[in-house]
Amino acid sequence: MANNGENPSPDVGGKTVKLKADDGEIFEVEEAVAMELQTVKSFFDDDGVSYDTVVPLLNVSSTALAKVIQYCRRAVELRAKSGDDEGANEKAREEREGLEAELVREESDEGIKELILAANYLNIKDMLSFLCRAVGDRIKNKSVEYVRRFFVLENDFSPEEEERTRNEVAWAFEGVDAD
């Protein structure tokens, strides 16, 4: 089931689709998984585009694409497991949340950002959703300085501006880490 290669070979018998990352690397992916990427789906929804066409994904790196494919593959499997059974649904949902948490935990801040851009370009709603949440989680209840370091930016307020802004939101600072 788990396939660690960057170019996993497709299951026997299923239709596959070829996706090309920005560095030219080709990923051959099961059709059902490829269709999770709405951008790819739209590409084929156009009349006259044959499934043999290689889909050029110029804005996605191969590292990001590999992870996206890995996630979508698992997501498709989990969805197949769930059905009318409440219990099976619940279990599948928990597994998917576990998968998302794992993916997020392993990622560096740069990595998360790269994945968000990829998920956005490829139009994968679920993935984008939990990635955005992940970023939010990483900066919640953190001090202002922490957030600045996290996003690598300078404080560009003048002292007066900063004081004024601070005053406006003084109510928000209860429960936040001290600078």
Place this chain on the structure above:
Amino acid sequence: MLGCRSTLYQTMKRKKNKSKNTRNKTTKRTVSKTRNSISKKQESPHKEEYEEEEEEDTELGFSLKTSAAPSHTHGVQPLGNLYLNPGSVNSRNTGLGNLQTLTDELVLDILGLLGASHLGVLATVSKSFCVFANHEPLWRNLVLESVNNGFLYNGSWKFTYIVAHYPSFDVSSTGVSGLRVRDFYSDYLFQSWLCANLEMKPEWLERDNIIRRKGISVDEFVLNFEEPNKPVLLEGCMDNWVAYEKWDRDYLVQLCGDVRFSVGPVEMKLEEYFRYSDQAREERPLYLFDPKFAEKVPKLGLEYEVPMYFQEDLFSVLGYERPDYRWIIIGPAGSGSSFHIDPNSTSAWNAVIKGSKKWVLFPPDLIPPGVHPSPDGAEVACPVSIIEWFMNFYMTTKTWKKKPIECICKAGEVIFVPNGWWHLVINLEESIAITQNYASRRNLLNVLDFLRRPNAHTLVSGTRDRVNLYDKFKNAIETSLPGTIDELVQKAEEKKAQQKKLSFWDSVADSKVGAFKFSF
């Protein structure tokens, strides 16, 4: 085809109440290319012009609402200005750090997942974060999610939130306007402000091509409009209405100011709603749209009558189990509904009691520009607000052969919206209206078809018992009006056969001679 796309664009269910989105995802915005020059440049007749924000008077080529701020609250400028300022740095980017390559929509999506205190803290990180974190729609969502019983609008959504949740905090010391930031360029945020403050342009209101009728008989209406499914504007139907004579804001507040009505996802007091609608400057103002107004305030239900053309109301066979069918609609200038088709394949009438509404209607087979229905029709992706639709898409219809039907419906007038027609409505001033949806024998078969669809449980609207509505309704019709459905089916089949015959013989007739044609 492939392209950059903001995923979490706002999708709209095919329901009447557009403002029922509890969590408004950041809207996909069609950033108009016209907003790219400052006043000194004149590149093409279509480009709108405006001056740099330093100057007090922002000349936009549009007119702003009289109460609008002269420029974006925080001084946000469109990207075009940046390109004309060589050497200028965009503080949006420097202030976002390695978030800067994300689109504005994504940044707002991330912020949209945070709580109020997190947003507040983020506002002090950098000027860029300050601008983003103060984006009013974020605070609107926070307010609407945290209150069920309504809210007391206080100058801005952010202040409304603070006052409600941190009552001991003294907002008066800070002032509403907030920090002004130089060198912040963002098309998305600028356009968001623009759309909230724009007035309707005169050329959007010029075309009025609907048929108007006064005093026609019910038969004439059915024959000329309901049967052929054509819209019409009917005059003189409300002359006897107490509502037409009496209803205005003061009367309603006096009668039921403290009654809670449906406003988007919340129920709030009428007088509080007016407090909001007086103050708010928004791209998508909240709309009061209540399907239980006559139950809440019976007097309201007694002060109007269903016009004679619409007395046939087949869902009434279901009694109390009928889906929602009548609404009172109250909203400020700029409020309304963007393109949608009414649910359950019903037809509708809309009577303006006070104020005026601009309507744009497209027939069922002609999808309005900028609208993307999903294949099963369950969702209508309407990425733009009403104002933005006018800004970016309205003019394209001028070149179409099949033009939409348009009109301004004024107080005392009733518009008939045939089933299946796309329509968009915008209030040109504060308006009060009543609307009802119905099934008559003319659209009964369509309604039944709709209710019978396999994904009925998502599509069917206005009732909690969606899956069974088809069975219930069909049985109730058979009981109350036996044989009606069969009769209509037969008529429909005859009509189809007729049309087939005619077109066959049309093709047989010799077009050169032209004279002789069979007719049945």
